[in-house]
Amino acid sequence: MTAPVSAPEDGGYASLLAELKERIRTARLKAAVAVNRELILLYWSIGRDILARQTAEGWGARIIDRLAADLRRDFPEMTGLSPRNLKYMRAFAEAFPDEEFVQQVVAQLPWGHNVKLVEALKDPTERLWYAHQAIEHGWSRNVLAHQIESQLHRRQGKALTNFARTLPAPQSDLAQELIKDPYSFDFLALGPEMTERELERGLLEHLRALILELGKGFAFVGSQYHLEVAEQDFYLDLLFYHLRLRCFIVVELKIEEFKPEFAGKMNFYLSAVDDQLRHETDAPSIGIILCKGKNEVIVEYALRDSTKPMGVAEYRVSAALPEPLQTELPTVAEFAREFPLISLVKLRIEVEREIRLLINSDMEAERPVGLGSVLEEVQRLGIAPQSADRFRIALQTMNRAAHGLDLSEADATQATEIATAFLAELRALRDGRSG
Structure with a gap:
């Protein structure tokens, strides 16, 4: 008599299926x-x-x-x-x-x-x-045609930056090559009287086209991203994480000519992002100031003594994205399937931010830097959710995502489920303590 075949363990079977x-x-x-x-x-x-x-x-x-x-x-x-x-x-x-x-x-x-x-x-x-x-x-034919028409080769790596002085090689070379000047936002139909909020809203409504223009590796984190510094609120226009550079990228939008004070404000934002969001193994955060126009001499003077890596570029807005190209752009769902790293990076940031909000009132000393250290502090204070230890397993996967390393579909799915549940527990805890 043939012995019955035992059912495979869910985890092992899922891993085998994903591998095959x-x-x-x-x-x-x-x-x-x-x-x-x-x-x-x-x-x-x-x-x-x-x-x-x-x-x-x-x-x-x-x-x-x-x-x-x-x-x-x-x-x-x-x-x-x-x-x-x-x-x-x-x-x-x-x-x-x-x-x-x-x-x-x-x-x-x-x-x-x-x-x-x-x-x-x-x-x-x-x-x-x-x-x-x-x-x-991996451009489609229509995307290739669009990049040729927009003269990408003349724009790639042409932004004015201070990367050579503020970033180590080879990261400085890679960062320089990734930033264009000018950026072509020809998928936006905005008049000359547009406001900065209208420009930002238009870019978000065409997020897929924006990421295509920014280039490979940009993972969208959020718009009007909130930072609290000394009990004051600040908001970043656009925040990205770059999977190859392994760093946060802050984008500020300006509907006027570049002014020196823009660099000072960006320097402040980068310091805050490095302190509150940057993981201990992340590279220094980078700032991109997008302006309607710029004077190169003024930009050079403004960036000369800045200690934070940033670049200044112009943008161009014209009629609309050609219809054939719209059909070639991946959907949000396709982005999620193709780049599970993006959603994991964003989820990791949300978890860290929620933990910091939870422990702000309980800490007198200086806050720890890395998410792992912050999690230890929450457990030391006795205010950690019950699933904290399980979340540590998912954190290893999320750190791999943040560093642009390959993940299996099964690992990414499991980490997402654990982190999403942990995030919900954190928010419930914070609501309970503030209620």
């Missing part, structure tokens, strides 16, 4: 990439041969029409052999004559991306730059 799902996704992706690579190399070789024969034999453009007709007759099931596409193949081979480069770089991009690179860009250096960026950031 990830392995299947990875294998499917590799298969798709391999097929795409072979197709791109085929198209490049066809284009190279057409180009070489036309040059050597003096054939005109009509040879392409003849080739297309003959190829489609012999391969009726194969798409992509039209006269127009054969001409793209020839242009593609002419634009990228180095076979090794094609194999290593542009073969990673779909054919439509390569056609756009050849069509829209005449400068070889710019083509290479956009090809690398499209691969690194």
Whole structure:
């Protein structure tokens, strides 16, 4: 008689299922990439041969029409052999004559991306730059077209900053490269009489487009983010956490020309964020001041003696985001699925803030810095929720998220559930003590 199969433990089964799902996704992706690579190399070789024969034999453009007709007759099931596409193949081979480069770089991009690179860009250096960026950031074809039209290569890394002096290498170089000037908010339709609140509200209503413009790695934490300093209230326009830089980024919006006092205010905000939100292993927080305009000399003077890392950039507002691009932007749900780190980072910040509010009235000495230390202090004071020890397990996962490390779907889900319940207990405790 066959022995009954025991039911797997929920935790072990969930972990196995998540691992197998990830392995299947990875294998499917590799298969798709391999097929795409072979197709791109085929198209490049066809284009190279057409180009070489036309040059050597003096054939005109009509040879392409003849080739297309003959190829489609012999391969009726194969798409992509039209006269127009054969001409793209020839242009593609002419634009990228180095076979090794094609194999290593542009073969990673779909054919439509390569056609756009050849069509829209005449400068070889710019083509290479956009090809690398499209691969690194996973741009769709429409997003690639938008970035080319907005001249991203001329804006990337051009903001005036003091990063070289206030941040250690290589973080200073990475931070400089991430910040643009000007920023293109062409998805906003705001008149010249807009207010700062209208600008902020417009950016939040188009949060997905804003994150696309800011770049890879920006995790949205909150708007009008509240900080209390010496019993006074202060509010940050926009607060982000950057998963690669592993630091908070404060964004202040101004609808006027840059003024020196903006740098002083940002310096204050960064000090407060570093004291109240920054984890002990986080890098120093960074400030970005976005203005309607700026005088470079005034900006340079204002940033020269600042001890906090910050940059100043302009922004441009125009009509609206092209309709095709809107359909290419990921939804909020897709962001959550693709980047579980983002929600965990935000949840971790909310937990730490709630704990600090809970212990403010019970502490006479200086407050501890890290969340782990703050949690120990809450337990020492005897005011910690019952689930504090369980939350410590989730905190390890949340710290990995805050540092941009890979997480399994199962670990992220479990940490989110534990932290959400712990946060609810903290708020209930604080409400009970203040009631």
